[in-house]
Amino acid sequence: MSESGESDIEWIFYKDRPEWRDVIPVPENDGPNPVVVIAHSEKFEDVYDYFRAVLQNNEKSERVLQLTKDAVELNAANYTVWQYRREILKALGTDLRPELDYVESVIKQTPKNYQVWHHRRVLVEWLRDPSQELELTCDALLQDPKNYHAWQHRQWAIKTFGLYDKEMQFVENLLKEDVRNNSAWNQRYFIVNNHLGWSDLNVQREICFAMEKIKFVKNNESAWNYLRGVLLHDKRGISGNAVVTSFCEELYKNKCRSPHLLSFIIDICDEAIKKGESSSFHGPDRAIELCQALCTKYDKIRCKYWNYISEKFKKVKREQEEQKKQDEADEK
Amino acid sequence: MSYEEGTHLAHRQHVKYFMRFLNILPSSLSSHDTTRVTIAYFSVSGLDVLGSITSVSLELRSRIIEWIYFLQVHPNKSNGDMSSCGFQGSSTINIDLDEANSHYKCGHLAMTYTGLCILLALGDDLSRINRKALVAGVKALQTPEGNFSATLSGCESDMRFVYCAACISYILDDWSGFNIPKATEYILKSINYDFGIAQCPELESHGGTTYCALATLSLTKQLDKLSEEQVEGLKRWLLFRQVDGFQGRPNKSVDTCYSFWVGASLKILDALHMSNYGNNKKYVYETQDCVVGGFSKWPDTCTDPMHTYLGLAGLSLIGENGLLEIVPTLNITNRAFEHLKAIHRNWANES
Numbered sequence: 001m002s003e004s005g006e007s008d009i010e011w012i013f014y015k016d017r018p019e020w021r022d023v024i025p026v027p028e029n030d031g032p033n034p035v036v037v038i039a040h041s042e043k044f045e046d047v048y049d050y051f052r053a054v055l056q057n058n059e060k061s062e063r064v065l066q067l068t069k070d071a072v073e074l075n076a077a078n079y080t081v082w083q084y085r086r087e088i089l090k091a092l093g094t095d096l097r098p099e100l101d102y103v104e105s106v107i108k109q110t111p112k113n114y115q116v117w118h119h120r121r122v123l124v125e126w127l128r129d130p131s132q133e134l135e136l137t138c139d140a141l142l143q144d145p146k147n148y149h150a151w152q153h154r155q156w157a158i159k160t161f162g163l164y165d166k167e168m169q170f171v172e173n174l175l176k177e178d179v180r181n182n183s184a185w186n187q188r189y190f191i192v193n194n195h196l197g198w199s200d201l202n203v204q205r206e207i208c209f210a211m212e213k214i215k216f217v218k219n220n221e222s223a224w225n226y227l228r229g230v231l232l233h234d235k236r237g238i239s240g241n242a243v244v245t246s247f248c249e250e251l252y253k254n255k256c257r258s259p260h261l262l263s264f265i266i267d268i269c270d271e272a273i274k275k276g277e278s279s280s281f282h283g284p285d286r287a288i289e290l291c292q293a294l295c296t297k298y299d300k301i302r303c304k305y306w307n308y309i310s311e312k313f314k315k316v317k318r319e320q321e322e323q324k325k326q327d328e329a330d331e332k
Numbered sequence: 333m334s335y336e337e338g339t340h341l342a343h344r345q346h347v348k349y350f351m352r353f354l355n356i357l358p359s360s361l362s363s364h365d366t367t368r369v370t371i372a373y374f375s376v377s378g379l380d381v382l383g384s385i386t387s388v389s390l391e392l393r394s395r396i397i398e399w400i401y402f403l404q405v406h407p408n409k410s411n412g413d414m415s416s417c418g419f420q421g422s423s424t425i426n427i428d429l430d431e432a433n434s435h436y437k438c439g440h441l442a443m444t445y446t447g448l449c450i451l452l453a454l455g456d457d458l459s460r461i462n463r464k465a466l467v468a469g470v471k472a473l474q475t476p477e478g479n480f481s482a483t484l485s486g487c488e489s490d491m492r493f494v495y496c497a498a499c500i501s502y503i504l505d506d507w508s509g510f511n512i513p514k515a516t517e518y519i520l521k522s523i524n525y526d527f528g529i530a531q532c533p534e535l536e537s538h539g540g541t542t543y544c545a546l547a548t549l550s551l552t553k554q555l556d557k558l559s560e561e562q563v564e565g566l567k568r569w570l571l572f573r574q575v576d577g578f579q580g581r582p583n584k585s586v587d588t589c590y591s592f593w594v595g596a597s598l599k600i601l602d603a604l605h606m607s608n609y610g611n612n613k614k615y616v617y618e619t620q621d622c623v624v625g626g627f628s629k630w631p632d633t634c635t636d637p638m639h640t641y642l643g644l645a646g647l648s649l650i651g652e653n654g655l656l657e658i659v660p661t662l663n664i665t666n667r668a669f670e671h672l673k674a675i676h677r678n679w680a681n682e683s
């Protein structure tokens with residue numbers, strides 16, 4: 001950690017501290033056959049020898065609270081230290097506000113550590129006060145807009161305490177910053193799904209939003225996936241919404257050959273066939289042709305997949321032809 | 333990087349690399365202090381995939397086995413309580429504690445799972461495992477939502493530990509500590525609008541958690557609970573993770589470990605053959621350190637045991653020469669799996 005070099009100069013081992021003379025340190029017992037042995041620093045061993053001792057004595061005091069801070073600084077991933085720290089905070093009835101500041105500083109140093117975020121969550125639960133969580137996670141997401149821990153904490157706080165009001169704006173800003181940020185798209189879905197609801201109006205608005213962003217960057221999987229996700233809530237499906245189908249055809253006409261566009265049109269064909277609404281425009285022939293184009297030109301890396309999809313449409317086509325023959329025979 | 337480096341497996345160097353990790357690690361790895369068992373797992377299983385488990389001398393083999401058993405948490409002596417049972421990840425809290433604090437000495441699902449895998453890879457017969465206790469330890473960690481916490485003492489719960497709990501139950505051949513319908517419900521709820529699967533419901537789809545979810549459904553024989561639409565959606569989501577190697581989420585950078593996480597997920601769905609092996613392989617090799625051994629997540633960055641093991645496991649899935657076959661669900665070699673089946677037969681005969 002950043003300051004440890006400087007503070008190490010004045011570092012006094014616990015074993016040399018007069019106020020700790022009453023505690024007998026407990027060394028690690030790694031058994032007679034240890035493997036994967038970490039050559040810890042002397043400081044690490046000293047701090048953890050005392051941590052084991054207080055845990056064994058069940059001491060819950062101010063000085064142990066400080067000891068757990070030292071232990072966290074040496075290894076923020078030690079969940080036992082955090083848990084014991086929480087028990088001490090409870091036992092001493094410590095004011096939890098400064099603890100929020102403390103854990104925030106640790107989060108800033110180790111933003112991808114499960115234990116730290118868990119500690120934060122428990123504190124917020126105890127305080128029933130989520131007032132700082134949006135800002136805290138916003139800061140973490142400025143550092144790394146895709147930090148899974150930060151998103152998880154943010155969703156939890158929003159859901160638990162109903163903090164949806166300004167979230168759409170937050171997501172829009174992130175997408176303005178980076179329209180490919182899949183985490184932000186996911187958050188957008190989360191807000192509509194939990195808060196705004198999938199009314200016809202909202203579905204249409206979200207469709208337009210996704211289409212706008214696709215026009216801006218056509219090969220953006222996140223936006224295409226979002227569009228598909230929104231259409232799960234449109235009774236007409238992905239093939240029955242004229243706004244969407246004409247949007248796709250317009251892109252296609254304008255020479256867009258993004259694999260995401262082509263696979264979307266294939267899905268439109270698939271759904272149209274399943275609904276019995278297949279046409280020459282959205283039927284097996286078109287789908288087979290698109291699979292072929294993806295395989296040989298626009299998405300070669302997934303060539304085998306597109307052949308697999310193509311086979312399904314070829315089967316449909318054979319069945320349709322069989323049916324036609326059958327019908328003709330019946331007429332005679 | 334020379335032409336040579338891009339094309340073959342630095343087999344000998346990787347063996348040495350894992351052997352070093354089994355021995356002693358620098359103080360810079362102190363943040364792994366509570367999870368040393370996982371480092372041992374990556375190393376032992378790595379040697380196994382390399383077909384080099386015999387590089388582990390009999391002396392070292394018995395040291396590792398004894399150390400793992402030393403980390404087994406046994407039922408509470410005074411009241412017989414088994415909720416803390418499992419393996420600890422290290423000896424950091426391997427001390428006698430009185431009643432008030434006894435819950436601090438407890439197993440951790442990821443350590444129990446990887447500890448068992450180590451024993452299997454080393455050919456131990458699991459005879460010193462307290463099966464009943466370990467199963468009770470698993471049972472104590474399932475939440476009302478159906479997912480699992482890692483430990484009893486204050487820990488988050490998510491898809492990773494659903495997977496670990498499923499592997500443990502499978503290895504112990506006892507599902508009485510694992511509520512399958514509840515866990516399945518949790519997994520189905522965590523399927524996202526893009527058909528990927530997240531750490532918990534409504535979070536972003538992720539390659540690692542999708543693996544945990546699919547492997548669990550496979551181990552619990554619940555894959556048929558996925559609709560055809562979901563299976564096809566998953567295949568596509570997973571295949572679209574391939575850029576050259578694989579990424580964990582849309583629009584994120586490629587990383588060696590996803591050649592396993594995404595590769596194994598595809599294998600479970602019988603769709604791995606539709607990915608591009610050549611590009612995948614080429615990327616993984618770009619992250620290989622031919623001089624001192626090991627793989628990193630990105631080219632020219634620091635290697636670590638996890639990416640080294642998962643890089644090898646990913647290559648094994650696509651049939652790379654010189655590597656043993658991997659069981660995609662349990663993430664152990666077929667060789668270790670055959671050994672497990674023999675143990676299961678013995679257990680069945682005993683009962």
Ligand SMILES: [Zn+2]
Binds near residue numbers: 587588589590629639
């Ligand atoms: Zn990785």
